[in-house]
Amino acid sequence: xxxxxxxxxxxxxAVYLLLALAWxxxxxxxxxxxxxxxxxxxxxxxxxxxxxxxxxxxxxAWWNAPFFWPMTDALALTEHxxxxxxxxxxxxxxxxxxxxxxxxxxxxxxxxxxxxxHALVRRLTSNELAAYCGGIAFALAPYRTSQLAHLQxxxxxxxxxxxxxxxxxxxxxxxxxLALFGIAxxxxxxxxxxxxxxxxxxxxxxxxxxTPWRTxxxxxxxxxATWTVCSMPLLPVLLEYHRVQAQLGLVRTxxxxxxxxxxxxxxxxxxxxxxxxxxxxxxxxxxxxFPGLTVLVLIIAAAATGLRRGAFAFYxxxxxxxxxxxVGPTADGISLASLxxxxxxxxxxxxxxxxxxxxxxxxxxxxxxxIAASLALAHLNLVIRRGRRVVAAIVFAGFxxxxxxxxxxxxxxxxxxxxxxxxxxxxxLPFDDAYVHIYAMYRSITHRMPxxxxxxxxxxxxxxxIQWALRRRDPSILMELRRGRPLYVxxxxxxxxxxxxxxxxxxxxxxxxxxxxxxxxxRMPPAAFPRQVTTGPVLPSASIEPRDGWxxxxxxxxxxxxxxxxxxxGDLVRLPAMIRIETSADGSAWSLALEEAPGALALAxxxxxxxxxxxxxxLPDVRTRYLRINAGRFHTNAVTMFGR
Numbered sequence: 192x193x194x195x196x197x198x199x200x201x202x203x204x205a206v207y208l209l210l211a212l213a214w215x216x217x218x219x220x221x222x223x224x225x226x227x228x229x230x231x232x233x234x235x236x237x238x239x240x241x242x243x244x245x246x247x248x249x250x251x252a253w254w255n256a257p258f259f260w261p262m263t264d265a266l267a268l269t270e271h272x273x274x275x276x277x278x279x280x281x282x283x284x285x286x287x288x289x290x291x292x293x294x295x296x297x298x299x300x301x302x303x304x305x306x307x308x309h310a311l312v313r314r315l316t317s318n319e320l321a322a323y324c325g326g327i328a329f330a331l332a333p334y335r336t337s338q339l340a341h342l343q344x345x346x347x348x349x350x351x352x353x354x355x356x357x358x359x360x361x362x363x364x365x366x367x368x369l370a371l372f373g374i375a376x377x378x379x380x381x382x383x384x385x386x387x388x389x390x391x392x393x394x395x396x397x398x399x400x401x402t403p404w405r406t407x408x409x410x411x412x413x414x415x416a417t418w419t420v421c422s423m424p425l426l427p428v429l430l431e432y433h434r435v436q437a438q439l440g441l442v443r444t445x446x447x448x449x450x451x452x453x454x455x456x457x458x459x460x461x462x463x464x465x466x467x468x469x470x471x472x473x474x475x476x477x478x479x480x481f482p483g484l485t486v487l488v489l490i491i492a493a494a495a496t497g498l499r500r501g502a503f504a505f506y507x508x509x510x511x512x513x514x515x516x517x518v519g520p521t522a523d524g525i526s527l528a529s530l531x532x533x534x535x536x537x538x539x540x541x542x543x544x545x546x547x548x549x550x551x552x553x554x555x556x557x558x559x560x561x562i563a564a565s566l567a568l569a570h571l572n573l574v575i576r577r578g579r580r581v582v583a584a585i586v587f588a589g590f591x592x593x594x595x596x597x598x599x600x601x602x603x604x605x606x607x608x609x610x611x612x613x614x615x616x617x618x619x620l621p622f623d624d625a626y627v628h629i630y631a632m633y634r635s636i637t638h639r640m641p642x643x644x645x646x647x648x649x650x651x652x653x654x655x656x657i658q659w660a661l662r663r664r665d666p667s668i669l670m671e672l673r674r675g676r677p678l679y680v681x682x683x684x685x686x687x688x689x690x691x692x693x694x695x696x697x698x699x700x701x702x703x704x705x706x707x708x709x710x711x712x713x714r715m716p717p718a719a720f721p722r723q724v725t726t727g728p729v730l731p732s733a734s735i736e737p738r739d740g741w742x743x744x745x746x747x748x749x750x751x752x753x754x755x756x757x758x759x760x761g762d763l764v765r766l767p768a769m770i771r772i773e774t775s776a777d778g779s780a781w782s783l784a785l786e787e788a789p790g791a792l793a794l795a796x797x798x799x800x801x802x803x804x805x806x807x808x809x810l811p812d813v814r815t816r817y818l819r820i821n822a823g824r825f826h827t828n829a830v831t832m833f834g835r
Contacts, residue, residue: 203306203309203310203322203323203326204306206323207301207302207303207305207306207309207326207330208302210301210302210305210327210330210331211298211299211301211302211305211330212298214301214330214331214594214595214596214599215297215298215301215599216598216599217598217599217601218294218297218298218599218601219298221294221601222290222291222294222295223287223288223290223291223294224290224603224604225290225294225601225602225603225604226290226293226294226601226602226604227297227339227340227599227600227601227602228599228600228601228602229339229340229602230602230626230629231340231625231626231629231646232340232341232342233293233340233342233602234604234605234629234630234632234633235269235629235632235633235646235647236272236293236341236342236343237289237290237292237293237604237633237636238258238289238632238633238635238636239256239269239270239271239272240272240275240276240279240283240289240292240293240296241283241289241292241636242256242266243271243272243273243275243276243279243280244276244279244280244283244284244289244292248271248273248276249273249427249428253266254266254267254431254435257635257640257641257642258632258635258641258642258644258645258646258647259643259644259645259647259651259653259654260616260641260642260643261616261641261643261653261672261794261798262651262653262654262798264431264435265645265647265651267431267432267434267435267436268435268436268441268645268647268648268649268651269646269647269648269649270343270383270384270648271381271384271428272342272343272382273381273382273428274349274378274379274380274381274382274383275296275342275343275346275382278292278295278296278299279292279293279295279296280292282295289636290604293342296342296346297339297342297345297346299346299348300342300345300346300347300348301330301331302330303348304329304330304335304346304347304348304351305326305327305329305330305331306326306348307326307348307349307350307351307352307355308325308326308328308329308330308351308558308561308562308565309322309323309325309326310322310351310352310355311325311351311352311354311355311358311562312324312325312326312562312565312566314355314358314359314362315358315502315562315565315566316565316566316569318568318569318572320568320569320572320583321565321566321568321569321572322565323587324489324564324565324568324586324587324590325561325562325564325565326561327587327590327591327594328483328485328486328560328561328564328565328590329351329557329558329561329562330594331590331591331593331594331595332482332483332557332558332560332561332594333461333462333465333468333479333481333482333483333593333594334462334479334480334481334482334553334554334556334557335347335554335557336462336464336465336594336596337462337464337476337479337480338551338554339464340476343382343383343384344383344385344551344554346382346383347379347382347383347554347558349375349376349378349379349382350375350379350386350390350554350555350558351558351562352371352375353372353375353376353379353390353394354393354397354558354562355371356368356369356371356372356375357372357394357397357401357414358401359371360372360413360414361401361410366413369413369414369417370417372414372417372418373417373418373420373421374421376390376394376418376421376422377421377422377424377425380425381425381428385546385548385551387425387429387542388540388542388543388546389513389516389551389552389554389555390555392513392537392555393509393513393555394418396505396508396509396512397505398411398414398415400505401502401505436649438801438802439649439651439652439801439802440652440761440801440802441649441651442545443544443545443546443547445520445522445524446522447547448519448520448546448547448548448549449519449520449521449522450475451475451477451519451547451548451549451550452517452518452519452520452534452549452550453477453478453480453517453518453519453549453550453553454478454518455518457473457478457479457480457517457550458480458481458482458514459481460473460478460479460480460481461479461481462479462481463479464596464600465593465594465595465596466595466596466597467592467593467595468481477548477550477551478550480514480517480550480553480556482556482557482560483560483590483593483594484589484593485564485586485589485590485592485593486560486561486563486564486590486593487560488589489564489567489568489571489586490507490560490563490564490567492567492571493566493567493568493570493571494567496570496571496574497570497574498566498567498570502562502566503563503566503567503570506559506560506562506563506566507559507560507563509555509556509559510555510556510559510560510563511556512533513552513553513555513556513559514552514553514556515533516533516534516537516549516552517549517550517551517552517553517556518531518532518533518534518549519532519534519549519550520532520534520535520538520549521535534549547648568583568586604633605630605633605634605709606634606707606708606709607634607637607638608634608638608681608705608707608709608710608712609705610704610705610712611638611640611679611704611712611714613638613639613640614640614676614677615640615673615676615677615678615679615714615717616640616641616642616643616672616673616676616677616678616679617631617634617635617638617640617641617642617643617644617678617679617680617681618631618642618643618644618657618669618672618678618679618680618681619631619634619642619644619680619681619682619683619710620661620680620681620682620683620687620691620694620695621661621683621685621687621691622643622644622657622658622661623658623661623662624683624685624687625646626685627644627683627685628644628645628646629646630683630709631643631644631681632644632645632646640679643657643672651801652761652797652801652802652804653794653797653798653801655761655763655797656668656763656790656793656794656796656797656804657672657794659763659764659790659793660789660790660791660793660794663768663790664694665768665788665789665790666698666788666790667787667788667789667790667791667792668790668791668794669698669715670718670791671718671790671791671794671795672794673715673716673717673718674717674718674719674720675717675718675720676717677714677715677716677717678714678715679704679712679713679714679715680695680701680712680713680714680715681709681710681711681712681713682695682710682711682713683709683710684708684709684710688710688711692711695711695713698713698715700715700716701713701714701715702714702715702716721809724753724754724809725753726753726754726807726809726833726834727751727753727754727833727834727835728833728834728835729831729832729833730746730750730752730832730833730834732746732747733745733746733747733832734747735827735828735830736827737823737827738819738823739823740821740823741819741820741821741822741823742819742820742822742823742825742827742830743778743817743818743819744817744818744819744820744830744832745778745816745817746815746816746817746818746832747816748816749776749814749815749816750814750815750816750834750835751812751813751814751834751835752774752810752812752813752814752815752818752832752833752834753809753810753812753833753834753835754807754808754809754810754832754833754834755772755807755808755810755818755820755830755831755832755833756805756806756807756808756830756831756832756833757770757805757806757808757820757822757825757829757830758803758804758805758829758830758831759793759796759803759804759805759806759825759829760802760803760804760829761802761804762825763789763793763804765822765824765825766789766793766806766822767789767821767822768788769786769787769788769789770785770786770787770788770789770792770806770808770820770821770822771783771785771786771820771821772784772785772786772808772810772818772819772820773818773819774813774815774817774818774819775815775816775817775818775819776815776816776817777816777817778816778817781817781819784810784811784813784815784818785808785809785810785811787808789806792806792807792808793806795807812834818832
């Protein structure tokens with residue numbers, strides 16, 4: 192026996208499923224072998240979905256995702272997407288590919304986002320027509336289309352579920368709605384990391400607006416308690432992100448935030464995927480904040496006919512404030528310009544100074560505008576005496592036109608290399624090409640080896656060192672990367688392929704395994720680990736001064752020097768192509784004690800002390816009074832000597 196509530200739920204579910212399939216066409220025909228056309232983030236997200244299916248979330252092994260090798264805890268540099276695992280992991284465990292999991296979630300994101308908003312609006316209005324209005328408006332919101340490559344943003348169905356549960360709890364007072372609210376909040380934040388910052392602003396505003404403070408001020412306490420309890424699982428995740436990023440010295444600069452911030456023209460810039468609207472070139476993909484014309488017309492019409500209070504006013508206010516925050520911070524901090532840059536008012540809150548892309552607050556605007564538009568249609572349905580069906584038809588046609596795309600553009604994922612045996616590590620060149628990094632990560636799904644490449648929201652010091660060394664064509668970096676295991680080097684088919692092919696052909700002990708349309712594959716055999724040396728204590732009373740491009744040290748008397756350390760603090764460009772250390776008994780006649788390329792040393796230093804990146808040079812126990820290093824561009828206090 193089907194209950195009345197269940198019978199009402201089936202038609203909307205079917206409608207939004209058909210809408211999702213039609214909007215994403217022809218993707219449903221290629222679920223296992225095609226992705227959305229963007230060759231960047233969809234491949235990264237596919238990789239993360241694969242990794243979540245092969246490592247237990249929140250374990251040490253999970254954080255140690257095998258990219259940006261040899262660093263550890265690489266997952267703390269990007270979104271973890273654990274909130275999508277309940278869907279993606281079973282699909283893969285049952286034999287589906289990571290691409291299939293990605294595409295199923297993509298279609299479900301349109302389906303469930305519309306359905307969840309439908310349920311929310313139906314709760315607010317008891318009007319089925321208005322509910323369809325809200326569901327379609329959010330499912331096909333132009334902003335959501337602009338974020339199609341970022342599945343963690345597009346999969347935002349938990350956001351309307353959160354509001355639905357809050358409204359239902361205040362209407363009925365049942366605990367099941369509190370439970371749904373807590374689950375929705377937790378899953379939204381586990382799906383999309385920025386939600387930890389912008390959703391609380393929405394929830395605080397909601398509680399402040401809808402709580403009857405004069406008659407029942409304690410009504411919000413169960414919500415706050417549920418919110419607190421369901422936030423506890425986030426603490427270890429947030430603390431691990433903070434620990435790793437602080438250890439690596441990774442911070443967001445105000446300049447980065449300003450670069451990605453929206454200017455006022457962004458709000459009239461439609462996403463390039465949209466069918467009806469003209470194409471507008473923007474500096475970043477985050478600058479397409481056009482809300483759609485239909486929602487604005489509906490809202491203005493309702494306001495003009497007397498709808499200006501209650502939930503309608505709340506959602507309009509939140510939409511405007513969230514859009515305003517997209518403008519980001521000012522260049523100088525708190526100043527007169529902060530009056531029209533409200534992000535300056537909240538940037539001091541924990542975590543808000545680490546948000547690189549303030550325009551992503553517009554997800555709140557898109558949802559709130561969809562809700563306000565549905566409330567507007569419900570109001571107009573009461574005000575208009577004649578032609579309601581015509582108005583409704585025009586409204587729904589407007590939503591379809593605002594969000595329509597001329598068929599989803601699809602791309603073919605990069606192929607794998609059959610010539611590699613899974614017994615080592617992989618690096619793909621050129622190392623300064625973002626697409627090469629993404630393809631390398633995606634290909635590791637097949638070969639299952641750690642990759643030196645990586646693509647994430649942060650670039651760790653280890654990757655900076657490797658890129659710096661390769662730009663110098665320093666072969667010592669390849670030696671360090673193949674300690675104990677073979678290193679597979681792929682020269683990708685990019686414009687710089689000829690240069691890197693010559694570089695690899697010049698290396699000793701290099702075997703060309705094969706050539707394909709994707710590039711050339713080389714194998715370098717394992718290298719022995721360096722001999723471990725006890726360097727001894729720091730040598731005291733050394734006087735160091737710069738002289739003719741050298742740092743010259745006077746130890747006061749002959750002493751045995753076993754190691755010299757140069758603390759670069761990441762300023763690697765000051766290092767010479769080859770580091771020379773010379774010794775002298777009298778400060779006049781010098782003899783060579785060591786000459787070594789700095790790449791491998793810098794990589795070892797970045798792994799040991801990622802913020803200081805020291806280079807420790809081991810000497811063959813030389814006994815000397817004078818010692819000089821051709822690192823004259825560094826300060827004298829950057830050098831430490833060890834021995835006895």
